[in-house]
Amino acid sequence: MAIESASGLSPVEAIALVGVLGVGSQWLAWRLRMPAIVLMLVAGIIIGPVLGIFDPARDIGPLTGPMISIAVAIILFEGGLTLNFHHLRDAAVGVRRLVFIGAPLGWFTSVLALHYGAGLGWESSAVFGGIMIVTGPTVIAPLLRTARLSRRPAALLQWEAIVNDPIGALAAVLAFSVVLVLNTEGTTPTEATMELAIGVVVASILGWIGGYGLSRAFKRAWVPEYMKVPVLFTLLLAVFAISDAVLHESGLLAVTVMGVVIANANLPSYTELLRFKEHATILLVSGVFILLAANLDFAALKQLDLRAAGFVLLVVLVARPLTVFVSLIGSKLPFKEQALVAFTGPRGVVLIAVAGLFGERLQELGIEDAALIGPLAFVLVAFTVVLHGFTLAPFARFLGLTGASTPGVILIGGSRFTTGMAEALQKAEIPVLMTDPNFGHLRRARSAGIPTFSGDILSEAAENRLEFINYATLVAATDNDAYNTLVATDLSPEYGRENVFQIMREKADSARHQLPRTLGGQRFGPEKPFRELEALVIEGWTFRITRLTDEFGFTQWRDEHPESILLGWMPEGGAIKLVRHNADIKSSAGLRLIALRPPSANGSTQPPAEAGT
Template sequence: MTGPEGAALDPVTAFALVGALGVGAQQLAWRLNMPAIVFMLLAGVLAGPVFGIFDPARDIEVLKGPLISIAVAIILFEGGLTLNIHTLRDAAQGVMRLVVIGAPLGWLLSTLALRHGAGLSWEAATVFGGIMIVTGPTVIAPLLRSARLSRRPAALLQWEAIVNDPIGALAAVLAFQVVMVAQTGATALAAAQHLALGVLVASALGAAGGFGLAYAFRRGKVPEFMKVPVLFVTLLGIFALSDSVLHESGLLAVTIMGIVIANANLPSYEELRRFKEHATVLLVSGVFILLAAGLDFSELARLDWRAVIFVLAVVLVVRPLTVMVSLVGTGLPWAERWLIALTGPRGVVLVAVAGLFGERLSALGIEDGALIGPLAFALVVATVVLHGFTLTPFARFLGLTGGEKPGLLLVGGSRWSTAFATILKQADVPVLMTDPNHGHLRAARSLGISTFYGDVLSEAAEHNIELVSYATLVAVTDNDPYNTLVATDLAPEFGRENVYQLTREKESRARHALPSTLGGRAFAQGKTYAELEGMIRDGWAFRLTRLTAAYRLEDWRAEMGDALLVLVIQPSGDLRLPFKGDTLKGGEGVRLVYMAPQGAGRGGDTAPSRPGVDDLPAGPAARAAAD
């Protein structure tokens, strides 16, 4: 492929274009609240085969293959880093069955679908069927991020995708070894020995690399600023060594290495994992752009109606049957089983490995081996588009998401936070209050407010709080350093723009001021814990007012000049805590949560209201709790 004028891009410009397209597609998808994978595929296809601006085979030549291989290895390693054994808990049995039973069963059913659906020969169908075990962590991760699934089905899908990826690659290697024996006359014993040696070496290298790094990091053998570089170099070395023994076994090695490090309880583990997450976002977008831009429409033209039957068979028969049989007797709710059964997107690993083995089969004289690459890309596009647009509504229909309404996680139990949670509950905003002091939650529990007794940063909280149900975090304990710690630690989970904390008591003093990179955003016009508690003691109460066409934000400000605006609830349900000097825009349907002294104006009595929700001061129960 060439561009409109046949001009090739220099490698530096090509890499810059890939980065801009990949990151730009993800940014646009975030803005439009749509699946990022779809935009990345579209951007790659438009830049490549449609307009001819970028052709990987022309512009970066021999770099394309190694780049994709290394990127896939890093992606799988990062996936292994997320697989802490503690995250399994009640999903462990399901994951084990999806791997032990689901992988071979999926191989068999995929092979049958390829043979009788796509019409491939048994040789090509068996090799490609092994590759189809994979479900694509490169696709699952962004889908789970946007769908906000409940913990257990999300853990099942994530573990299955990451663990089965190297298994699928090795299954393809095994099937190819069998085909090679039949085609070339090589001995079965030699092929089996080569395969066993490769798997053994990959497992040993992965485990050695993981335990070695964990030991070095824990004992201070590597300085903090060198940990990420050492991690990268070790990862690439182990991948290359393992692949030199048995092709594609490097994927198994780096996955094992990631899992070992994830379960080593390293002090700097979170920093390593988050850095790897950022790198993976760039790599996933880059690989998708490369694969889509390198697509050859003439290869896809070789597919006929049988390819459609094959895709439908995989989505509607192979995947559901594999999951349902694997999860028999696990005790998982049927809603979770159906969600997992009907969610099986394929991604980068499938296309990359399928293309490689398609070329190898063709070299052995198996003609339909050339169809494996186009079939793989067709399956990836179909499943990515299907699940990208249906996973969130389907999970919501099954009741397996964090809920349609954005919730608020309130860290710290006090008279002020209890009154705040009460008005939120009356406004139908999901709210959860946490505190390690049991007594601080007593009043909230008596008012029917959801509570969690324990430290929000503890492992118990990670396993028992569905963080996906809450879009905003507010730290309001009487301990300013702890508020800062909570806001800093959980900012990556919620997004820094959605994390708030009370203004620190000594914020104005230079020697006590903290860097802007620590903590959350201030709110409540810069009020401190002591000031807010003092307002409650002085009789200030929470109220809720809805703005209308007749009662605007300016009218509310004129009537309630002394009120303290704490929260703005948009008609969509989105929450915003105004900070000092924040510019607000009112609008019909916007609701204001604020504090006002006793005897202050009603704040919108002239506007239509819903009894019990609009223009409502905190009720007697809330005032009793505050007292």
């Protein structure tokens, strides 16, 4: 029998509404190129406290708390799953300092800001201060993509967020565990210490056993491929529940440890697990944030006074810069990069989710000022996200720490065709990078002064050495169709499939050689495989760039050059758009066309605005 609330939504309707608003906010934020957390905050507050359409306590009832607890556990497991010690060892000295020095120092400065700035007691400050170590990995990534920072400061901010995500959760768990045992009636200090130690040890052992056992089972093929994600999810819940039964909220520590163990197990199926955590995190982060925003009590917000504003300013202008500058002493990082990192610390969904959870738990222990943790978290997140969302890019440009102003193109494969295209793009002031695993294939590109990388674009060396933030489009154009497909498939999630291209496969029309449509990238404009494109360049075809005007539009260009192969176009002041299969071009003044022209056309009269290689 279905349970319905006396007024409002049924549980099914409420959960569906949370899903639609959460995922819809993330999609809309992607379209508008803004932090999703802002839209989720607005959506949750509108349907909750403002309009009263959705009330979690009324419409979902007692399941709200357990749902949030499980969701936070999975989110923290995801944080642990991203913490690969091998990558951390290879990271810059600044990253390690921000983790090993910055995390404890950030905890300490946050506690002071909460106690003296917001007026919270030491117990609430210790728990909330631990959570504030987290700088928001779900917020940092889109901000970095929008601001287009240089590689080193971007890496510092990204790795700090990834690594400190589970560390902040662990700090909060440990602080809460101390508060819990100290506030348990009839418990002596010795008993409280023993209970805390047992809980932490049991949680750590359970997490290690869960992660090690799962990794061993996957490596030995004891679990079939189609069951790996279900087994992972089930074991995750089991570890969380068992550890929580030993010591309340220690399950969060257990699942974080479990994620770290799996991340460092070198699993062959690690990519599939990462996809699971990405999909699960998007759903759960959206759901948790909508639930918490809808459950926000305006009466609690009204309790905030000027001390709350002082607390936010202390965090942004004192605690964060002090933590970063002290951590990076002796790191030999330029002061400009230190300043950018010091004044960039947006908090995200994880902070609000964990803060809301522990705020409720502290209130249950009778700590009254814990009611302010949730509102303070909302204020801090909203302020920092809006602040850094609008100021990070201008501040980075002021410091000279941004990438190229125009998004560039990565060309995979060193050939005559890609070299000629790269030269044309460079003359059009489009950043370009050519890569090829064969050093000799890049000889022509190096002679032409084109930036090159000799190695596999999918390697860790490429990830560590290349400024990927400067490039928004990728073209796989080697003589190996299988490699082109592999590169396009692997990098599509990073760049977006609409921005990843590959040249036509040699035997694309053969039923025996056709690959699934889900593999590879967009088909690049020319209906010709590598061999034919290379032959055209050898025959004397050249790359030309033409600027359209009001008098000389696309129709006139096509009429004059019917044999030319259009490769792409560049709007005035915009990024290059490569021609997809059967794409239509809308002519406009100032639009520049890049095309491959036959030898017969190179001696003809060109429009005044035309240039080429």
